[in-house]
Amino acid sequence: MRLANRARIGAGLVMLALAPSCGGAAKSAGESAPQSPASYGESTKQSAQAPQGGYPPAGYSSAVPDSQPGSVAPAREVTLGKARSDLDVAQRELDVAAGDCVAACRALGSMDRATGHLCGLAQATDERTRCEDAKTKVRGARDKVRTTCGTCPGGVTVDRNAPVPSPL
Amino acid sequence: MKDYSPPPTLRLGAALVALALAASFACAKKPDAASDSPAPPPPVHAAADAGPVFDLEVMAFLSEARSLHHQANIREDEGDLPGAVTVMTRLVTATRPHEGQKIPEIDEVLADAWARLAELDLKRHDLDEAAKAVKAGLGYAPDATYFRGHLLEVEGVIEEARAADLSDAGKKDDAQRARARAIALLQEAVKVQEQVIGRALGDGGKR
Numbered sequence: 001m002r003l004a005n006r007a008r009i010g011a012g013l014v015m016l017a018l019a020p021s022c023g024g025a026a027k028s029a030g031e032s033a034p035q036s037p038a039s040y041g042e043s044t045k046q047s048a049q050a051p052q053g054g055y056p057p058a059g060y061s062s063a064v065p066d067s068q069p070g071s072v073a074p075a076r077e078v079t080l081g082k083a084r085s086d087l088d089v090a091q092r093e094l095d096v097a098a099g100d101c102v103a104a105c106r107a108l109g110s111m112d113r114a115t116g117h118l119c120g121l122a123q124a125t126d127e128r129t130r131c132e133d134a135k136t137k138v139r140g141a142r143d144k145v146r147t148t149c150g151t152c153p154g155g156v157t158v159d160r161n162a163p164v165p166s167p168l
Numbered sequence: 169m170k171d172y173s174p175p176p177t178l179r180l181g182a183a184l185v186a187l188a189l190a191a192s193f194a195c196a197k198k199p200d201a202a203s204d205s206p207a208p209p210p211p212v213h214a215a216a217d218a219g220p221v222f223d224l225e226v227m228a229f230l231s232e233a234r235s236l237h238h239q240a241n242i243r244e245d246e247g248d249l250p251g252a253v254t255v256m257t258r259l260v261t262a263t264r265p266h267e268g269q270k271i272p273e274i275d276e277v278l279a280d281a282w283a284r285l286a287e288l289d290l291k292r293h294d295l296d297e298a299a300k301a302v303k304a305g306l307g308y309a310p311d312a313t314y315f316r317g318h319l320l321e322v323e324g325v326i327e328e329a330r331a332a333d334l335s336d337a338g339k340k341d342d343a344q345r346a347r348a349r350a351i352a353l354l355q356e357a358v359k360v361q362e363q364v365i366g367r368a369l370g371d372g373g374k375r
């Protein structure tokens with residue numbers, strides 16, 4: 001699954017973010033974990049000057065005097081802001097990869113089965129139309145799931161040209 | 169139709185909650201606290217906006233649900249459908265944590281369990297019991313979720329079986345009505361699941 005790697009990256013970022021968020025204030029900045037590969041160098045450089053590490057509590061920036069000599073707070077805040085943004089993005093990707101594809105595949109399986117039963121019952125013209133409408137929805141859903149998730153486990157096909165219901 | 173592991177979202181949810189719990193425990197002790205005694209673990213909320221309580225009681229219930237599903241799997245694999253029904257009945261009649269509070273994860277588990285009970289009853293060709301199970305499950309799944317869609321799917325199949333029985337009994341009109349109900353339910357199931365997929369993949373559900 002293509003999103004699996006992104007999910008792992010996202011999970012890693014979540015873990016990294018959680019770790020310093022708790023006890024970071026008691027440690028030096030040099031001990032804090034990098035928030036993303038892109039910000040690693042910047043973060044490390046700043047850490048040599050920063051007196052405190054870890055994520056500050058909300059409202060931290062307003063508590064730091066601007067006139068403090070040698071203050072690195074603004075740059076640090078930018079880095080932290082970027083890290084939080086990266087974390088948000090990773091978290092969203094993680095949500096999609098790990099949870100939503102499972103949900104989508106499961107729903108697709110149910111949709112596929114329901115359409116199979118519906119079409120098996122259809123006799124009259126309007127019922128045949130309803131059957132065809134349902135098949136169209138299934139094929140559209142297969143496209144969506146394939147585009148985002150790649151494949152589905154458990155024999156649920158994402159091939160739009162496969163029969164409905166899909167042969168198991 | 170046999171895919172009876174508990175909802176995978178619960179596994180992910182439980183993992184995340186466990187992570188959050190660990191973080192909460194780690195953060196609970198403030199560095200400047202006068203006492204060294206550990207603070208009692210705070211309840212973890214499912215969402216930052218004061219969502220429902222999701223604590224150890226809930227996690228225990230979810231774990232028990234998973235265990236019961238496994239037991240039912242074993243019974244069903246052995247062909248012991250009544251045994252599987254007994255196991256699943258234990259789940260739907262278990263004392264739920266925080267009775268009276270809305271906890272979506274619990275409702276999902278119960279909706280899923282009722283759907284499975286309905287399928288087991290359907291396999292035993294006890295259509296009336298199966299229909300009752302579906303009705304009970306729908307009470308836990310009022311919104312357009314996979315669980316509601318699945319329950320509608322099962323109800324459609326029940327009505328399909330009923331139509332066949334009625335037809336075999338020579339009750340053509342009743343059979344026709346049951347068939348029409350089945351088609352409507354199955355169509356509704358397709359519609360709900362389409363919404364679920366759209367919402368899950370972010371192209372229409374406006375997450």
